[in-house]
Amino acid sequence: EFSDFLFKFLVIGNAGTGKSCLLHQFIEKKFKDDSNHTIGVEFGSKIINVGGKYVKLQIWDTAGQERFRSVTRSYYRGAAGALLVYDITSRETYNALTNWLTDARMLASQNIVIILCGNKKDLDADREVTFLEASRFAQENELMFLETSALTGENVEEAFVQCARKILNKIESGELDPERMGSGIQYGDAALRQLRSPRRAQAQSAQECGC
């Protein structure tokens, strides 16, 4: 159970889009078809390997109904990444995306990396939102984009991994600073002694000061 980094993730989107099922599929590699609707917040974590680094994802799965935002909002703080989920068979859930997006950008960290997930890809026959328009929306809002299926598992792991990879890239390019408060990123217990030397020195000195 070693990890180099710890990222805090959010799963947000309208009710019934399959947020909890995505999380369950990601963690257990199974589809849970008899789950309750989420009330408040659920939590899950998993360690993944991204480009040779072990990253522990702490994932907060939120209730979708509008009024629950007063409860879930406090969990937005300091999230490094987010899965913004809509249901490709429901235009209503797609139309709500801008609201979710402003919420996430406002409440989570400034540099939050968001991946848009068009879930229920397996229900192509009932599709109401095309791949094309959603990818255009993603481009306009600087989001990554995948169509996923929590039922078959298609693209589920990819969504989490791609999001984590982008965060890692940003750290390595210096765009994101893990030491900044509220970045949603922490060094894992295997600590980053070998990542980049100046950073490491800083980290150590910070720890010493803290003591």
Added chain:
Amino acid sequence: FFLQGANRMRGRLGSVDSFERCNSLASDKDASPGDSPPATPPASPVSSAWQPFPEEDSDSPQFRRRAHTFSHPPSSTRRRITFQNGRSQSVRSPLLRQSCIETTSPIVGVRRALSESESALRGLPSSVSAPSFLKTFYQGSGRLLQHSESDLSKSDGEGKKRTSTVCSSESLNAVGATLTPRRISWRRRIFLQVASPMNKSPSKMQHPDGHDGSELLPLSPLAPPLEEDPLVLVLQNEDGPDKTGERKNSEELQSLWRKAIHQQILLLRMEKENQKLEASRDELQSRKVKLDYDEVGTCQKDVINVWDKKLLNCRAKIRCDMEDIHSTLKEGVPKSRRGEIWQFLAVQHRVRHRLPNKQQPPDVSYKELLKQLTAQQHAILVDLGRTFPTHPYFSAHLGAGQLSLFNLLKAYSLLDKEVGYCQGISFVAGVLLLHMSEEQAFEMLKFLMYDLGFRKQYRPDMMSLQIQMYQLSRLLHDYHRDLYNHLEENEISPSLYAAPWFLTLFASQFPLGFVARVFDIIFLQGTEVIFKVALSLLSSQETSIMGCESFENIVDFLKTAIPDMTQPKMEKIITQVFEMDISKQLHAYEVEYHVLQDELQENVNPCDEGEPLEKLERANSHLKRQNMDLLEKLQVAHAKIQSLESSLETILTRENKMKTVIQSLEQEKITYQKTLEQIMKYLPAEALSDCELLLKEVNYNPNNKVR
């Protein structure tokens, strides 16, 4: 032109079978002169609309596949591309759509093959599915066929004026009509089955009953354009083997018709009787299914008898002794009577605490509410399959349980416009439905929400829930400091684990037997029960929680291990809850919360001017002090009222006791008098007069003394 279009379709889609049939039928139509304009573009979809009844089995998968392609609601991109293609667009568009997907996706062939086989797969099971589905199919198609027919007649009149867009929408209509139940989105299917069930007229109800004889029935809408030929054909076919070659005269035909009709009527009747029988059997069975949970704590025979007596009182709305109810409830509740007992407790509560008029729910009947439409429909539907998904009563997709739940939630959302539907209510409603009828459950939901005040926590701002979280934290802080510190160190706030406890009254995570027991106490004591249960749950597991080291472990323990208790543990917690009293603390914490909130707001709103600010602050602090004083006084007054009420109650009970004592004394007196009379009879006259003298003396003496 039409043939060309059809050929193109065949070439593209490769579903030879169905289209050849379309062609032949369409060309038949074309051959009959004047019947329809020569170039009737929607002819192919419409003619396919005639098809599926007789030959549904043979080629339905193909139809269905085509239907899928039509089913997409027109999206902006698609419309733009397909305008150039004019009339054949409805056929071509899906392909174009696919090709536009192809450009974006690298794995073309696989994806396409996959989606096709998927759609075919999805088509198959539905054709083999339950008879109830077939019923709706027939019902739906019967109604919708007429619709497409009227479309056709309209198109006849308008002829060539039609633009391409009209054409496409119409062909969409027509194909959509025949295959409606198969290809429409599941949401709409739910809607069709669920929407305003009260409005179904009896004739419509009968329709699905007779689907056995539907070889005759569905033909009726077709009869006018096809004249009588097919009917005669059917009849000839029926008797074909016996009397080959013989032509029937009209009398014979008539008698045959009569016979057929009689048989049809008989069939319908039998079907109805069958359904009645099934309904009664179903009711019994569903009752069994509903109450299939392990009870926490056993209810003794004598306790059951006590409940029986109390429930009798309930009908007369007699005020029962609260202590008495409390102690009986503690002994247990038989689950078969639980629903009645909850209603009894509600009546008892209402006898004591009358809601002020302002807080009363609007007075609209359940039936009236069911007729209306709710804006929350979608939100409710989405949660139907996700409320007690493993419970047999609720798990069946659109089964009796889910329908009842929908009705109940819909009615409540209409009654309480402010709350509407909030996730979590469905669990509460579900627990109620397991114990009583829909209408009773509605009444009890109203009681919980309004009389006991649970509706506050579901309001859109969810303020009350946040106050409750604060109260729970404070309780932990004051009474279980170690646990509180441990949770704080690991950044676990109550909203993470306790939100579902409050919003579903423990129903979403805990075993039903436990939940039912918690509900028992809630009906007696109200919202504070949730705190009591939460507190005793956490405190009983304190050592285990302290043993969990990391954040993940604690959350996992709180979310999965705690609800998974053993039977004796649950009993222990319930008895603990009966002995707790935390109402004063809860009240104090609530006041505290409001004060803190005010302070926070003060800090947020800084004032520019120095002097007025000081003044304001002084005034404010003064007011706050006053407020606190008043609150304290209020509390004292509340306590006084309570004590007065309790003393009143004791006085009343004493009065009752006195009355009974008086009664018994009077009876005693009567018996004494009787015995005296008897004694007198046996005594001789002299002795009697002696006695009277003696009595007089006795009577005089006290009088003298008083004087």
